[in-house]
Amino acid sequence: MTEWTDPDTFAQALERADTKEKGNCFEDFEEGDVIEHDPGLTLTRFGNEQWMSQTLNHDPAYWRTDAAADRGFEEPPIHPDYLTAATLGITVEDLSEKGGYFLGRTDVRFPGTPVYAGTELHVESEVVNCATSSSRPEYGIVSWRTRGKDAETGEVLCSYERTNMIPRREPVATDGSGAAAAEESEDNGPDLPEEFVAPEGGYFEDFVEALEQADDENAAVAYRHERGRTQDDVTVASLPLATLNTAKQHHNVDVMSDSPSGDIVTYGDVTRSTALGHARSDEETWREVGFDDESFHTFVAVGDTVYAFTRVLEADDTASSDEAGTVRFEHIAFNQDDEPVYSGTRTAEIRKRPS
Numbered sequence: 381m382t383e384w385t386d387p388d389t390f391a392q393a394l395e396r397a398d399t400k401e402k403g404n405c406f407e408d409f410e411e412g413d414v415i416e417h418d419p420g421l422t423l424t425r426f427g428n429e430q431w432m433s434q435t436l437n438h439d440p441a442y443w444r445t446d447a448a449a450d451r452g453f454e455e456p457p458i459h460p461d462y463l464t465a466a467t468l469g470i471t472v473e474d475l476s477e478k479g480g481y482f483l484g485r486t487d488v489r490f491p492g493t494p495v496y497a498g499t500e501l502h503v504e505s506e507v508v509n510c511a512t513s514s515s516r517p518e519y520g521i522v523s524w525r526t527r528g529k530d531a532e533t534g535e536v537l538c539s540y541e542r543t544n545m546i547p548r549r550e551p552v553a554t555d556g557s558g559a560a561a562a563e564e565s566e567d568n569g570p571d572l573p574e575e576f577v578a579p580e581g582g583y584f585e586d587f588v589e590a591l592e593q594a595d596d597e598n599a600a601v602a603y604r605h606e607r608g609r610t611q612d613d614v615t616v617a618s619l620p621l622a623t624l625n626t627a628k629q630h631h632n633v634d635v636m637s638d639s640p641s642g643d644i645v646t647y648g649d650v651t652r653s654t655a656l657g658h659a660r661s662d663e664e665t666w667r668e669v670g671f672d673d674e675s676f677h678t679f680v681a682v683g684d685t686v687y688a689f690t691r692v693l694e695a696d697d698t699a700s701s702d703e704a705g706t707v708r709f710e711h712i713a714f715n716q717d718d719e720p721v722y723s724g725t726r727t728a729e730i731r732k733r734p735s
């Protein structure tokens with residue numbers, strides 16, 4: 381009898397065998413469905429430090445006990461970026477493993493923070509919207525409300541609404557109106573203020589002063605950050621896998637060679653954390669409050685370099701501590717060709733200058 385490992389025999393066997401599929405297609409989601417995700421993850425110091433080091437987030441409060449105490453933490457906590465990435469990673473097997481691109485996310489909040497190492501995450505998602513893509517008949521667009529909870533107490537630690545493009549089993553006819561609208565809107569020329577102001581330093585007062593100066597001069601507070609992070613095997617494949625993110629986009633070169641990106645791509649949360657790390661390196665962060673209107677504009681792949689640009693939108697003297705004020709930023713991650721790859725608004729408490 382022929383050995384099944386004989387190459388010709390095996391090729392035929394592969395052709396005739398059914399594939400035990402992973403993940404869900406667009407047709408499998410229905411608005412109102414609630415999905416309890418099976419995978420869980422213990423948030424560890426190691427996982428946190430691996431994520432934060434590789435994305436250049438070096439805020440000492442997340443690394444050193446004395447710096448943590450100085451910021452009112454019991455010990456170096458789990459960073460909200462890693463918490464967000466781990467919450468999303470756990471959902472991928474059920475929501476997006478089939479290969480849909482992560483388009484955006486909003487209302488990212490951390491009601492139960494600070495979170496400390498040793499906390500076990502339990503995550504659930506509710507399908508909030510299923511829409512036809514008018515430009516891509518082979519995909520639908522699905523949004524979920526996801527909550528990452530402390531598995532022991534049930535307290536919600538991280539919550540957000542996320543949208544992905546999800547492959548359909550059967551393509552549908554579309555009118556292409558989305559693509560036409562996008563083309564029309566490209567006709568508008570750039571509309572930028574004449575002057576850009578950069579804050580002198582990274583304290584709350586520096587942002588307030590820069591906003592006041594910009595207001596006087598009809599300018600914007602906007603600046604770029606010097607650091608860049610070239611994507612490598614660790615950022616593209618290892619970091620998402622470390623959050624249990626099974627999206628083939630990040631680790632299966634074979635499948636991805638025949639996809640819109642043509643290659644494995646960086647997990648959106650890695651791109652975002654990297655840009656935020658660059659921005660935070662130029663400010664005195666006190667606490668992260670939330671993120672809104674996040675969008676991923678184009679792919680980031682191995683060899684691409686992620687840079688960051690910041691626009692300061694507003695500042696407010698009130699915060700959870702007298703030692704800080706609240707600032708709202710828009711952060712844009714861009715690549716070596718100056719193309720935006722991510723954008724989103726961020727609300728953060730920024731330390732006031734010590735008197």
Ligand SMILES: CC(C)(COP(=O)(O)OP(=O)(O)OC[C@H]1O[C@@H](n2cnc3c(N)ncnc32)[C@H](O)[C@@H]1OP(=O)(O)O)[C@@H](O)C(=O)NCCC(=O)NCCSC(=O)C[C@H](O)C(=O)O
Binds near residue numbers: 481483515562
């Ligand atoms: C994915 C893209 C290649 C699509 O590009 P394009 O075909 O040019 O279309 P649009 O960008 O105009 O968008 C297609 C439709 O999706 C809707 N859309 C776009 N953004 C959002 C959003 N934030 N919320 C809701 N809907 C959104 C548009 O309106 C379009 O709708 P329609 O006209 O009806 O078709 C391109 O966008 C791209 O390359 N994006 C980058 C994607 C990416 O790299 N993401 C991060 C990496 S993938 C990942 O992290 C996966 C993750 O692990 C996971 O599992 O989620």
